Structures are given as C-alpha cells and as structure tokens.
Amino acid sequence: MTLTDTPGALSTEPPGAVPARGQSQRRRPGRPRGRAASILGLTPFAFYVLAFLALPTAIALTTAFFDSAGGFTLDNVATLFDPLILDTFVSSFWISALTAVIGAVVGALVCYALLGARPDGALRMMIESASSVLAQFGGVMLAFAFIATIGVQGLITVMLRSQFGLDIYADGVWLYALPGLILPYIYFQVPLMVITFMPALDGLKPQWAEANATLGGSRFTYWRRIAGPILAPAFFGSLLLLFANAFSGYATAAALISQGSQIVPLQIRSALISETVLGRSNMAGALALGMIAVMIVVMTAYSILQKRTTRWQR
Amino acid sequence: MSRTAPSIGAAPSRVTRGLILGIIGALFAIPIIAMIEFSLRDGLAGGYTLSHWTSLVDPASVAKYRSLTTGLGNSLLLAVVTVGIVLLLLLPTMILVQLRFPRLRRVLEFICIIPITVPAIVLVVGLAPVYRFIGSIFGSSIWTLAFAYGITVLPYAYRTLASNLGALDAITLSEAARSLGAGWPSVLWRVLLPNLRRGILAASFISVAVVLGEYTIASLLSRQNLQTAILLISKSDPYVAVIFALLSLLLVFLLLLVIGKVGTRRPGARSSKPSSKPDLTQGVAS
Structure with a gap:
C-alpha cells in the first residue's frame, strides 16, 4: 500500500535517479532479476542451516538404524525398550516432571508477586536478568553452586551438622546421584517459569479486574473465573517447556554426576564416549531418537497451548 | 498506567509481594552466598582467607x-x-x-x-x-x-x-x-x-x-x-x-x-515519530 504512493509522488522529482532502479515502482521490468539476486542472498544461511542443523539432526536420528558395518538394523531402536534404558527414560521423566511442577508453581508465585511492579522498574529488570542467567546460562556453574551449598563440605551441610546435629548425608552422599539433581534443577526451573510465564500475566488487562470489581466480584472470583481460565493455557504451556528443559538438560547433570548414566542425556554421554553401551554401536543415535520423540510431543503440545495463550495477549 | 490495578485487586498487596519475593529470593540467594563463602575458605583448616582470589592475579x-x-x-x-x-x-x-x-x-x-x-x-x-x-x-x-x-x-x-x-x-x-x-x-x-x-x-x-x-x-x-x-x-x-x-x-x-x-x-521512544533519530543517540555502536 505504501508502495504505490511514495515512489509515485517522488518519481517526478529526481528524474535521473529513480527510473534507473525501477523495480519497486513498476513491478514488471526489474522484478525477476532482483528476485533471483534476492534468492541468491538466502543461500548462505540456507546452506549453513542445512550443514549444521539439518544434517547433524538427520545423522543423529538415522544412525540408530544402522549397525557398525553400515547395514540396516532395528536392533538399536529395539534396545530402547531394554529395561536398563527404559529405566533411564523413566528417571529422566520423573525428575523432569517433578522439577517442572515445583518450578511452575513457585515460578508462578513469583510472577504473581511481580504483577503490580512497573515493567521497566529496577525490581522487574533485576529479577528478569537474574532469572535469565540461572535459567538459560547456568549449566556447569549451578553444579558448583550446589556443591558449595549442599556438598559434603557445603555451607548448609556443615551448618546443619554443627548447629542442629542433622546430617543430610547420614544415608550416604546423594548429591552426586539422581536425587542430587532435584534441587539444582528446581534452581533453574523456577527462573525459567518466571521468564516464560510473566508475559502471560502482563497480558492481563486492568479493565478485567475493574469489570470484575464493578460487577461485585471479589479477588477470589477474579482469579477463579477470569484470570485463572485465561492463564491456564499459558501455565500448562510453560509447564511443558520446563519439562522439556529439564528433560534435555545436560551440563548440570554432567558436572554433578561423573559416574553412571542415571538420565537419558548422561546415557548418551556414555554411549558417545565408550560406544559400548550394552555392547552396541550407534546406541547414541537410538537414544537421541527416543529423546527427540519425547521432545517433539512435548513441544508440539507447547506450541498448541502457546497459540491459545497469545490470543489474549493483544 | 497499571497504577490503578492494585486498588482493584488483581495485583498483590505490597506486603504479600514483599513476603513472596523475600522468601523465594532468600532461598535462591543461598547457593550464591555459599559459593562466595566457599571461595573465601582457608582450606580444610577452617577460617577465611582472600588468598584464592588474590592468587588469580598472582603472576x-x-x-x-x-x-x-x-x-x-x-x-x-x-x-x-x-x-x-x-x-x-x-x-x-x-x-x-x-x-x-x-x-x-x-x-x-x-x-x-x-x-x-x-x-x-x-x-x-x-x-x-x-x-x-x-x-x-x-x-x-x-x-x-x-x-x-x-x-x-x-x-x-x-x-x-x-x-x-x-x-x-x-x-x-x-x-x-x-x-x-x-x-x-x-x-x-x-x-x-x-x-x-x-x-x-x-x-x-x-x-x-x-x-x-x-x-x-x-x-x-x-x-x-x-x-x-x-x-x-x-x-x-x-x-x-x-x-x-x-x-x-x-x-x-x-x-x-x-x-x-x-x-x-524503547517504549518511551515509541510515542515519538517512527523515525526517531534522537533516541538512538546512545553511543552503543560497536
């Protein structure tokens, strides 16, 4: 629309300059060549994405179907249903689910607390930046944080032992095993919830609260009848994102647990390093396949819920 | 703009907000504090020292x-x-x-x-x-x-x-x-x-x-x-x-x-005209 009036009005003024690159005024003449050049402009990125995203993903997902000699096999995929591998999937599943639920509830509480704060105020900005650090870039650093906190000589461990005579490791050190992942994971799940759920809460219009109040509704009816239903898809969407985040997280777990493969990403690690998990080559591919299957289901559900959420954010 | 919201009841009261953020913030500060404390420890002997920090810049x-x-x-x-x-x-x-x-x-x-x-x-x-x-x-x-x-x-x-x-x-x-x-x-x-x-x-x-x-x-x-x-x-x-x-x-x-x-x-600048040069005067170009 703006195409038609701006160039038309100006084309009479500088007669020399404009007709030379006439493609935007009159669509017909210059268009095809410009288009070809533009398509050419897309190729570097397309090539890059093909080489470093599409190709590795394709390799990761297809190696499972080949044996070490290069022949087609379903053995690796069948191994996914080996009780040992299934166990790691189950552990991955419950640790992700548990930390996602706790993270979602606590994170939503933080979002609620931030509701009245000015979006560009110092409080919001500090909390959002800190959340972003912990949620997305923590990785190995979070493992150290928890070793310093509840490691054998950690601040809290020592304090509980000396002040209250309470030994959290009376039954053995669990920080470097599966249960040890719970607290660090919650530590990055809550901030992730704050980041992903806050926009939905920002989308709540003050008019709705006003309408509720004018109609004689209480705080409780507002949250139960208005904000609750509107926020539900966003909440469950964020919950799924948290689940996916914990399910695919590797760095924190790898830094804490150096021995054993209690969760799927660690199982992939040992498959990659030793190539002999259950005596099979290309096992990493099979595990990657299983992981991607779970991720695709979760992320599809997430994007469906996300679509319902954005409907209210306009 | 959202100043009116608290009086209606969507946003939490100042006390509630302080309480929630205070408790969760304190819990989340513990690992960070523990890291700082850990970095100041003087080995297993007990007591504190700055030597781990100073050794970083020690040639x-x-x-x-x-x-x-x-x-x-x-x-x-x-x-x-x-x-x-x-x-x-x-x-x-x-x-x-x-x-x-x-x-x-x-x-x-x-x-x-x-x-x-x-x-x-x-x-x-x-x-x-x-x-x-x-x-x-x-x-x-x-x-x-x-x-x-x-x-x-x-x-x-x-x-x-x-x-x-x-x-x-x-x-x-x-x-x-x-x-x-x-x-x-x-x-x-x-x-x-x-x-x-x-x-x-x-x-x-x-x-x-x-x-x-x-x-x-x-x-x-x-x-x-x-x-x-x-x-x-x-x-x-x-x-x-x-x-x-x-x-x-x-x-x-x-x-x-x-x-x-x-x-x-940006939101502050958005009220002015779309081609707002003045708000880009920050010397941020790399």
Whole structure:
C-alpha cells in the first residue's frame, strides 16, 4: 500500500535517479532479476542451516538404524525398550516432571508477586536478568553452586551438622546421584517459569479486574473465573517447556554426576564416549531418537497451548 | 498506567509481594552466598582467607591456571566468531526475508526455533561425524566450534532481532530511502542497521552469554572452552573453579541487565515519530 504512493509522488522529482532502479515502482521490468539476486542472498544461511542443523539432526536420528558395518538394523531402536534404558527414560521423566511442577508453581508465585511492579522498574529488570542467567546460562556453574551449598563440605551441610546435629548425608552422599539433581534443577526451573510465564500475566488487562470489581466480584472470583481460565493455557504451556528443559538438560547433570548414566542425556554421554553401551554401536543415535520423540510431543503440545495463550495477549 | 490495578485487586498487596519475593529470593540467594563463602575458605583448616582470589592475579600461579586462561581465550574467540555468524549470516537473511519474502518469515521463524526442540545433547550426536569431516578440512582448531554455537544461539538471537525488526516498518523505510536515490548498500548501512542497533546489541550480548556458558557440545566433541576448563580445574583447585563460576555468572548477569536496559528504553521512544533519530543517540555502536 505504501508502495504505490511514495515512489509515485517522488518519481517526478529526481528524474535521473529513480527510473534507473525501477523495480519497486513498476513491478514488471526489474522484478525477476532482483528476485533471483534476492534468492541468491538466502543461500548462505540456507546452506549453513542445512550443514549444521539439518544434517547433524538427520545423522543423529538415522544412525540408530544402522549397525557398525553400515547395514540396516532395528536392533538399536529395539534396545530402547531394554529395561536398563527404559529405566533411564523413566528417571529422566520423573525428575523432569517433578522439577517442572515445583518450578511452575513457585515460578508462578513469583510472577504473581511481580504483577503490580512497573515493567521497566529496577525490581522487574533485576529479577528478569537474574532469572535469565540461572535459567538459560547456568549449566556447569549451578553444579558448583550446589556443591558449595549442599556438598559434603557445603555451607548448609556443615551448618546443619554443627548447629542442629542433622546430617543430610547420614544415608550416604546423594548429591552426586539422581536425587542430587532435584534441587539444582528446581534452581533453574523456577527462573525459567518466571521468564516464560510473566508475559502471560502482563497480558492481563486492568479493565478485567475493574469489570470484575464493578460487577461485585471479589479477588477470589477474579482469579477463579477470569484470570485463572485465561492463564491456564499459558501455565500448562510453560509447564511443558520446563519439562522439556529439564528433560534435555545436560551440563548440570554432567558436572554433578561423573559416574553412571542415571538420565537419558548422561546415557548418551556414555554411549558417545565408550560406544559400548550394552555392547552396541550407534546406541547414541537410538537414544537421541527416543529423546527427540519425547521432545517433539512435548513441544508440539507447547506450541498448541502457546497459540491459545497469545490470543489474549493483544 | 497499571497504577490503578492494585486498588482493584488483581495485583498483590505490597506486603504479600514483599513476603513472596523475600522468601523465594532468600532461598535462591543461598547457593550464591555459599559459593562466595566457599571461595573465601582457608582450606580444610577452617577460617577465611582472600588468598584464592588474590592468587588469580598472582603472576606466580599463571602456569597453574594455564588451562583456565586457554579455556577463557577459546570461549572469547568462539563468542566473537558466533556473533559474526549471527550478524553476517542471520541478520542479513532476516532483513532480506522481511523486505522481499514476507511469506518466508514463518519458515525462517520455524527454522530458528528448531534448536529448542533439538537439544544440544542430541545435536552433538550428529555433530560428531560432521566435525570429523570439518577437522579434515580446517584442522581441529577451536574456532570451527562456533558453527555449532551459531545454531544453539539461533533461537535467542532470532527472537531479539525479530522483535526489533518487527517494531520498525522496514519496508516503508527502505522504499523511502530507495525512492530518495539510495542504493541497497546505503539502505542497509545508513537506514536499516542504525534502526536495528538495539536488536543487534542485544542479539550479540545474548550470543556471548550463551557461548560463555556452553558446555555440552564442547565437552562431548573434546574441545576446551571456559566451562570445560572450569570443570577440569575443579578437580585440582575447587576454590578457583567456584570463583570462576561466580564471575561468569556475574558477567552474564550484567550482560543481560544491559540487554534489558537497552530493550526497555524503547517504549518511551515509541510515542515519538517512527523515525526517531534522537533516541538512538546512545553511543552503543560497536
């Protein structure tokens, strides 16, 4: 629309300059060549994405179907249903689910607390930046944080032992095993919830609260009848994102647990390093396949819920 | 604007807010405090000392921390190359799609979001053979890892750039410039890029943050970066490892705080005319 009036009005003024690159005024003449050049402009990125995203993903997902000699096999995929591998999937599943639920509830509480704060105020900005650090870039650093906190000589461990005579490791050190992942994971799940759920809460219009109040509704009816239903898809969407985040997280777990493969990403690690998990080559591919299957289901559900959420954010 | 909300009842009262944020904030501060406390400990003897911090700048211990400085140097190099990929590969493509192929915008967005669904640990399974091939061409120098990091950074960089690009009417701007006689290079350099300065800055910073914190790909492809070096040195000198973890968390926090500041200054400027030059007078161009 703006195409038609701006160039038309100006084309009479500088007669020399404009007709030379006439493609935007009159669509017909210059268009095809410009288009070809533009398509050419897309190729570097397309090539890059093909080489470093599409190709590795394709390799990761297809190696499972080949044996070490290069022949087609379903053995690796069948191994996914080996009780040992299934166990790691189950552990991955419950640790992700548990930390996602706790993270979602606590994170939503933080979002609620931030509701009245000015979006560009110092409080919001500090909390959002800190959340972003912990949620997305923590990785190995979070493992150290928890070793310093509840490691054998950690601040809290020592304090509980000396002040209250309470030994959290009376039954053995669990920080470097599966249960040890719970607290660090919650530590990055809550901030992730704050980041992903806050926009939905920002989308709540003050008019709705006003309408509720004018109609004689209480705080409780507002949250139960208005904000609750509107926020539900966003909440469950964020919950799924948290689940996916914990399910695919590797760095924190790898830094804490150096021995054993209690969760799927660690199982992939040992498959990659030793190539002999259950005596099979290309096992990493099979595990990657299983992981991607779970991720695709979760992320599809997430994007469906996300679509319902954005409907209210306009 | 939202000042009226609290009186109606959507927002929590000041006390409730303080209570929730206070309790959760205190709980979340514990690990950070524990790290600080840990870095000040004087071995197992008890008592506190600053020696772990001072030894960092002590020239005598340079050799001891060689792996750390190598890792840090590698990570910084990777950060630079990754930012290069974002600015020279992703950004031009986004601008091109915005101007010439609006229909491809969805496709581009979908591609850029894929790395969220394909986590690094899965990607690395396929990257291993790819890097075996790359190694045969470029050798095993560290910078090639940035190709993989460019992919992991994609969702973050795309989102920050897209929100900036979407907020300005790139088509009208470029048409206006073109009709005034500007060629495509000067449209890009003198009209679009200055308007995208915030997005570019934010995308660069977030890329740096992602690269500095990356562990999965580097460790599984057996390359040395900051994170693998921290983990390595933690076996011999846990105090230095904790100090470096603290410092890198702090650095990333500051980077993100700057992004936040840069991002929120826009709403104030939006009230003025679309082509608001004055609010871009920040000397932020790199």
